[in-house]
Amino acid sequence: MSTLVENGVEALAGLVRSVRGERVMLDADLAQLYGVETKFLKRAVNRNIERFPNDFVFLLSNQEVAILRCQIGTSSLQWGGTRYASMAFTEQGVAMLSSVLRSDRAVKVNIAIMRTFVQLRRLMDSNRELARKIADMEEKYDEQFRAVFQAIQQMIAGEAESKRKIGFGESILAAVG
Numbered sequence: 161m162s163t164l165v166e167n168g169v170e171a172l173a174g175l176v177r178s179v180r181g182e183r184v185m186l187d188a189d190l191a192q193l194y195g196v197e198t199k200f201l202k203r204a205v206n207r208n209i210e211r212f213p214n215d216f217v218f219l220l221s222n223q224e225v226a227i228l229r230c231q232i233g234t235s236s237l238q239w240g241g242t243r244y245a246s247m248a249f250t251e252q253g254v255a256m257l258s259s260v261l262r263s264d265r266a267v268k269v270n271i272a273i274m275r276t277f278v279q280l281r282r283l284m285d286s287n288r289e290l291a292r293k294i295a296d297m298e299e300k301y302d303e304q305f306r307a308v309f310q311a312i313q314q315m316i317a318g319e320a321e322s323k324r325k326i327g328f329g330e331s332i333l334a335a336v337g
Contacts (some may be wrong), residue, residue, distance in 0.1 A: 187249070205247065
C-alpha cells in the first residue's frame, strides 16, 4: 500500500487542495493512492458518471490547472504533464469512488482519506473557535483602550484650556498698588 496512506492523516492532508472554495483531491493523487493509472480512474468515473454529480467531482479549468501547477510543482504540458483536464474530487466524490473501485486497497485508502477529511474539518472548526476568541478579546481590549485614550485626550484638552500664567497677575498688582 502507498506510503502516504501508511503515514496517516498528516501525509494525506498534504494532498487536499482548495479549489473553488472546496477542499478537493486531484485525480492523479487519488490514482497514485489507489495504485492505478490516472486514466483508469477517470475511465471508471466516466463509466459511472451518474454517481458523480458536479458537487462530487468537477473538471479543473486551464487557469486552475496553471495555479495548481505553480503551487505543487507539476510538470508543464510541454514536458510530459497531463494532457487532459484534471478532475477534482470533493469529499463526497472520494467516498463515491469506493463504490466504483472495488478492491481491498480502495477500501483502505477511502477509510484513510475520510479520516483525513474529518481531521481537517475538526482543525478548521478549532481555528474558527480560536479566531472568535481573539476577536472577542480585541473587542474587549479595544473598548478599554478607547476609554483610556479618551481620558488622555480630555486631560490634554483640559490642560490647554486651563493654562494660567504663573506669577503675579495684573489684578493682584492693582489691588496692592
